[in-house]
Amino acid sequence: MTLFQAREWWSTVVAEPESLSQACMVVDNLDNAADRADKIAVASYAGTLHVYAPSGQGADPEHDKRLERDLGIPILQLQVADVSGDNLNNLVVLHPREVVVYQVQSDSSGGLQLEQVYRHHLKRTAANMVIGHFGQSEIAMICIQSMDGALTFFKKNREMLVRYLPDFLLPGPLDYVAEDDLLVTANSSWHIKAYKFRSMAAVSEESSSQQQQASNQVSAEQSTKTGKKITEEFSFNLGEETMAISHVKVQDQSRLVVLGATSMYYLNMAGELLSCKRFEANCNCLATYRVVDQQINLLLGCDDGILRVLRDKTVIWAAGGVSQPLALSTFDSPSLPGLIAIVSAEGHLTLYYLGTDPSLPQLTQPSRPMNHEALDAEMTELQSVIRAAAAGALSKDTAQEHIHLSHGAFVHDEMVDPETGFTLSHGTTVSIATAADVTATQLSVRIVALTPIVCDHEEISLGDQEISTGTTVDVRLHFGLADSLPPSALEVKLVVDCIINDEPHVYDYTFSLPLDMALQPAAAEKQADYKLTILTNQPPVGMNTLFGDALEGLHGNETPAIGFRMQHSDSLVSVIAAKTSGRYRVQSNDFAALAIPLQALTAALHAHFKRQGQEVKVEFAEAMPLDPYFRILEQHFEMRNAIRALRVALDEAATQYRLLQKRLLARFKDPSPSNIDQFTALLEGSYQQACSRCTERCPCHELGPANCV
Structure with missing residues (x-):
């Protein structure tokens, strides 16, 4: 739990519930604007693509929507990179059977439009993709992982090569580390696998002639399985499902950040574990937003509704009030940089900022028009009261001037409380009245009495009854003693809550019982x-x-x-x-x-x-x-020791009896058992000893069961 709440800055609905994936959102300068302002693109399985440019807190989402387009087929993933070689950002959209590269451009109306650069039809059903300069290529390439474990590489409008991942069953998250030219993924055995791109290319070159002959012999349908399996660079046994894989660069060295179902792991590029942190909630997504020196800063979204900010593996901030996140990223608004964009499972896109005020219950007061003359008069009156109190000349209790409380004589009116069964012996009438020109509403009276004094009412609510000048409300109360314990005081306090002039007031009144x-x-x-x-x-x-x-x-x-x-x-x-x-x-x-x-x-x-x-x-x-108190403490200590000794003796007797039972069972399994007459006597004696320990009288029983601890 956390006292702090994430503050909502901007929000809209982008899709139906359960129609979004963890790779459904990208935040970047999609349209290559000169001011490099961020835009947010969100896609759904329904095939709808939305692009937003939030302008300010509380702004109309429809006004901030720059693009809405139905592509007609489900969208699995979005990526932003320069894959056309013209030094401009492209929007890469992955569909189940094709990948499309768009150029996002501004139109004359202030909106955005999509212009297709190129498209690739896929021979296999796609799962996810990653973009990078594989093999130090000058132009960024697209690597698509298919559902059957094939990695297909595209460079602009050409298919470069296809490789199969070994020991493959289901696709997992995919990431590329450019500094080490490593493709990192997770398989269904909960292992993290890393592969060198250059080793893939080398295998392809050495077996090019064999692949050509195989492709001529197989049919067109079987040709989709042409390719050489590759060997792994390293393998790490994660031991749980992998939710996301990312990497950061710390002092010219890359590190892998692997998010499991309930843990987060840091690995070096040799596949060695650097550190690990476990969470109490299920993890959904993460985002790296800045790296300072050797420290890694992360945003982590979990299904408990708490957004965590981590530095390395230390949680430095936590804020609640976040719906179950599927994807998150940082977003820099021109008016407020450092916002957090979150897409929830309910289909909401929300921008948050991390406030520093704890979310505590706030007392709401009814709104009323400001009366400056009345405020000045009230201020003058309060200042006079303060001066009189400082001079010791305060003649009356101003805190009780609006409500007047009094009680009548006590009479013997014995009755039995139907709820508690206690006998109530004395009754009195409490009168509540107001001062002149004062009207009180929403009155409630709470009765506070020390044990063993009991009252037939704990709280009396007068509801919508209004008390004004000349009106008195009488409340009948009955009191009694609950048990034989002597009371420490015969005082009762009444606490009255009411509304006077649209302001809450609290008054208390103390009186003594007969x-x-x-x-x-x-x-x-x-x-x-x-x-x-x-x-x-x-x-x-x-x-x-x-x-x-x-x-x-x-x-x-x-x-x-x-x-x-x-x-x-x-x-x-x-x-x-x-x-x-x-x-x-x-x-x-x-x-x-x-x-x-x-x-x-x-x-x-x-x-x-x-x-x-x-x-x-x-x-x-x-x-x-103080001697009686010390004697009670000593007596209590002696009783605790006696109870502890009885428990130890009972445990020893029970342990001995169980051991004898086990020995007796072993005798029954013996093919030639010996005489058990003496053993029976020992078992009977142990049983009698355990029973005597159970029935032994505890010293505190003389003071009653309530004293047994």
């Missing part, structure tokens, strides 16, 4: 394993005064101690106030159960002294109680 949802009054205990002591700067306050409004059943005489029993649990937490000093102790045998009573005590102290107009300071002067 204390009796998690705690019930009980008799306090004097002794406990875990104790926390907090200090205050005010005289002690009785428990009835602090918790009388939050919990029922705390009326009567003032008491300095109170107990809280956790809901769905036997954990008891005691809160004890000192007689003379402002010290309070919170203690319990369950360390996790101390959280809610400690928070409730702190909140009750602040609320009590705030009503009296006094300020209370709450401190914790003792060392942090």
Whole structure:
């Protein structure tokens, strides 16, 4: 995967799906224009030839089309080279039974037209072709590989020679390296073969008389098989299907670049492997676009939709968003050089450029006309808010001025959630209203609560309901505890998303759940394993005064101690106030159960002294109680070691039992087996030992199955 995307610059449809080949596109100065501007020629199996000269990003493809011609027969391959000897580029078109050389010329209307230079009718069905100065010929020659393994060489309007490839079954990619005068191809055995052109010519000269006699004796139909087989220069076992063969020149030395089905190979001209790189996707096509010093730069198209740029065998860039490519090449536009032309299997011709911006999700906002007066007023208001906040004189929460959230009193309204099966004990009503002259639409409310607190709704969407001045929306919510785990806090956050004045807004509102949802009054205990002591700067306050409004059943005489029993649990937490000093102790045998009573005590102290107009300071002067955490870590480590020891013992017992079974099977094959009474006892003992290991109790089972790791 890659974050970066290839940016589409220009695109058009050139053919029907599955009617294009890997050699269907060429990019070059087809019409020999003075400005040497590139044109793109694309041909299909339907016999249609298109030539485009893209003028700019988003331009009309029909306006950029310079030529469209139906040649009437399937087109297998296109090549551009000077094969006429007049120092002008020619367009070479390969058909199944003929090869045609055209001169592309400009007409008076700004389009292009084809003028045939010469044509060769082929005696064999063609597969592909390559053009080069074979044997250092002054004029470029055309070499056509046929379906039966024959290489036919044409020089202008003459057929020069025919040679058969040895061990041939199916045609493969074909390339010519001029510096070494080598023809390189791949056969059906997944071998890369190289042949010297001069050796072909030498074989032809030595056997010319024999070929002439053979041609006189065979019929016209059999004469197509006249020719001498040639010997290979080198052979390399690729081990996979060959998709393409190309070559580059690095510091006066040629190198072969072979693209396999899932790998890419670099070979020297002796057939030796220099390096190899494997890809996770299937490879389709490649193009060499520049060579710097000893580094080879390549473009690689794969069927995973990612275009890769390689330097030697290192991927230096990858961009997604590319359809399955069949052929690719570089294209230099007058306005933007360095584009990448890709023909896809769906029949699309697209020009891409490699952008540097990662493709991340973009937040789209509804378009609206610009109101400069409103923008100036909003800017003035924001600047005043910023100045007030910097001076510490911000009197209200401006982030919540558009939406007003409030909740009513909690009531005992026990119900069972039909989806989860949890019992919900308390309910409340949340009211949503807007400020004056504010209209909110597309409201949604998300309820965020920490485990084990559960709510009957995770999200409430109000749809198209509109809230404006004088309108209030009430939402009924029910809360409860999911299991016996003590909660760490009794707080719930509501997150409201809405649209105000065509702009998205998010507001949050936090409120506390009632204390009796998690705690019930009980008799306090004097002794406990875990104790926390907090200090205050005010005289002690009785428990009835602090918790009388939050919990029922705390009326009567003032008491300095109170107990809280956790809901769905036997954990008891005691809160004890000192007689003379402002010290309070919170203690319990369950360390996790101390959280809610400690928070409730702190909140009750602040609320009590705030009503009296006094300020209370709450401190914790003792060392942090980390011993329980360390004990839990040690206990967990010991359980892991015990489980590991049990697994090792079980594995040893099972291995011993399997070995005894194999020995017993070997005894059955023995033609004269000995007595197996003792062996049976050993097998029975090994079986009992393995069963005892399986039923041995794990130490963590005492804490419940959830603790077994």
